[in-house]
Structures are given as C-alpha cells and as structure tokens.
Amino acid sequence: MSTNNGKKGMVVTPWVVSGDIDYEKLIERFGTQRLTSELKDRIAKHAGYMDPQLRRDVFFSHRDVDWWVKQYEEGNTVGLYTGRGPSGSVHLGHLLPWFFTAYLQKAFDADLYFQMTDDEKFLVKDDLSLDQAINYTYDNALDVIACGVVKGKTHIFSDTEDIDKIYKLGIKVAKRITLSTAKAVFGFTDSDNIGLTWYPALQAMTCFLQSEREGKNIPCLIPAAIDQDPYWRVTRDIAEKMGYSKPAQIHGKFLPGLAQGGKMSASQPETAIFTVDEPEKAANKIMSAYTGGQESIKLQKELGGNPTICNIFSYYFYLFEYDDKKLAEIETKCRTGALMCGDCKAHLAKLVKLFLIDFQKKREAAKNQLEDYLIK
Numbered sequence: 001m002s003t004n005n006g007k008k009g010m011v012v013t014p015w016v017v018s019g020d021i022d023y024e025k026l027i028e029r030f031g032t033q034r035l036t037s038e039l040k041d042r043i044a045k046h047a048g049y050m051d052p053q054l055r056r057d058v059f060f061s062h063r064d065v066d067w068w069v070k071q072y073e074e075g076n077t078v079g080l081y082t083g084r085g086p087s088g089s090v091h092l093g094h095l096l097p098w099f100f101t102a103y104l105q106k107a108f109d110a111d112l113y114f115q116m117t118d119d120e121k122f123l124v125k126d127d128l129s130l131d132q133a134i135n136y137t138y139d140n141a142l143d144v145i146a147c148g149v150v151k152g153k154t155h156i157f158s159d160t161e162d163i164d165k166i167y168k169l170g171i172k173v174a175k176r177i178t179l180s181t182a183k184a185v186f187g188f189t190d191s192d193n194i195g196l197t198w199y200p201a202l203q204a205m206t207c208f209l210q211s212e213r214e215g216k217n218i219p220c221l222i223p224a225a226i227d228q229d230p231y232w233r234v235t236r237d238i239a240e241k242m243g244y245s246k247p248a249q250i251h252g253k254f255l256p257g258l259a260q261g262g263k264m265s266a267s268q269p270e271t272a273i274f275t276v277d278e279p280e281k282a283a284n285k286i287m288s289a290y291t292g293g294q295e296s297i298k299l300q301k302e303l304g305g306n307p308t309i310c311n312i313f314s315y316y317f318y319l320f321e322y323d324d325k326k327l328a329e330i331e332t333k334c335r336t337g338a339l340m341c342g343d344c345k346a347h348l349a350k351l352v353k354l355f356l357i358d359f360q361k362k363r364e365a366a367k368n369q370l371e372d373y374l375i376k
C-alpha cells in the first residue's frame, strides 16, 4: 500500500496516521463539511445535552449528518455503524469515538452495527495469526460494551466468525467496485495480497447491513476517526445503485500519544494508555509523558508552559476535564508559570487511575453479558 504524503509529513490513510495533523487541510482534502454550531445544537437537542466531544470539536467534520438528523426528525428509523480492527488491546484513543457513538445511539434511539475486522487485521499484519485476531474480537468487544452502548440495540459481529450473515451483501458490494477504483483510493499495489483488495467490500457492506436485514432503507451514520474516510467515499459512490441511501459520516480527531507528536498508537505501548493497564502503571506512563513545559522549574516560573503543544493538556481537553472553567484555569496557570508540569501530571495521573478503575469494573461486568451484544 502506498501512502499519500502531504505537507509537514502529514499522512492520514486507513493504515498510517503520522506527522502534524492539520484538520482544516483534511476537510479540504477529503471534501467534507465542517460541523456547524447549528448542527451541533440540533444533535444536542435530541440528546438532551451537548456531549463534550461535540462542544470541543473533537468531532469536527461530516457528510450528510443534517440529512440523517432530518430523517430522524421526520419519524424514520436511523442506524449507526462503527468498527474496530482487533489487533491488540484497546487504548484511550479508541474509546473516544465509541463513547460518542453511545451518545448518538441513545439520542437517536438507533441500532448500532459494530464490525470487528479480524480478517482485515490478519491480512495486514504479518505477525498476527487469525486465531489471535479473533480472540481480540471478543476481548475488544468488552471495551465497546463498557463504553455504554445499548443492550438489545447493539450488534457486534466478527467478519470471520459471522461471515454467514454478511457474505451475500459483501459480494453484492464487491461486484460494484473495480480493482482500479480500489487501487486509486487505497493505493494497493501488485505486491499486496488479494485478500486486502477484497476487504474494502466488507467494510463498505456494513453501511447497508441493517437495511438489508430489515428489508427497508435505513439511513446509516458512521462515527469514526477521519482516517477511515476513503472507505465511505467508495461506498457513497455505489450506494444508490444498490438501492440504498449514501451513508452519512461524522469524523473525529485523534487522541495524541504520550510522546511528542503523533496519535496514540498501540505499536508504541509506552506512549499509550490501554484499558487493561494496571492503573498504577498507567499513572507512571502519564508521569513520564512529554509536556509543553520548560526545561527547569525556574524557567517555567519565568516563561510559563505551552499547553498548545502539551499532551497532558490535550488529555484534559479530550477526556479528563470536561468543565470549561476548570480547563481554562489549567491553561492560564500553565501559561503564566503558576502551574508546574509535575503537579499537572500528578493530577492527571490520579484522574486516569480513577477512570481505569471504573472502566475496568464495567469491562469485567461485560463478560457475563457479552452474548447479549453479539449479532444474532
């Protein structure tokens, strides 16, 4: 697979996300719409409150969300679709879109189809066996459940284990995508295995799965990080020919890792907080994170820190300080040199520990209920 390298080394493809990410550029490059405050208010109205991820523009871009919301407002059933490539443990970066999906699910009373692409991960990763990928499907499903998705309206499925429920729709989609389109959109080359060139049909298929199963056209919205967008462009091109509406998307940003630059990535375990990390160990990772602080306490007091480039500050922003006043206070104290990085990290470490203790309880509880969330 080739990767399209933009300015400042920014790479955003379904397989590689690296460099300084310029979200404005991505809106332009991918031809999407910025989420307007009017649209955010409309979503919030149905939910009863505005999710912090909406308020803070963590979800920042979309296609056709206005149409999807309108369908709901006119009394039609609407559906949600998201997924995960199960190649390892889940980290905090993965949770952001899942929390947001659970919020949307409750607000719009929607069924959620959650695809576990164990086939994709097996095909992409040289060192991952198929059995390992499938094991991660059911392990990672616990994290999805712990995010608060709705029992009875959530259908988690594995591409391999549930192939009988998806193959027919998959080949209908595959018939409409040419190899030249797949090459142009995903950058496949002749040395890629042929499993990979087929896989996009399966990821696209889920956009129509609820419609196909219920025998009527159900508008589908996909909350996901923006790197998955190429799939939806291909899907939108074939949707109407298949007799379905184009799926809508709402795009999220990436949670940074604990090192300087880049998103949180499982391939650098020291710089990611996994949901199964021992809370004390996670706290230690926070304590050794990169910050926007000065080299010494003396300089920090004189010059202040820079929250704009600070990972610790971004964790407060994305997940751990949803009170705008308190967030502003952290920012001011940092900039004016009143807050030292050590104290700021220690406070975050405590919050991360509490979060993990609580999340791990929910994850444990999910083990007894897993069956209820799997596709039937």
Ligand code: TRP
Binding pocket: 014, 081, 082, 083, 084, 085, 115, 117, 120, 203, 222, 223, 224, 225, 228
């Ligand atoms: N390809 C995604 C990954 O590697 C998994 C996935 C499948 C997905 N369908 C999705 C992600 C829909 C978001 C939305 O993680």
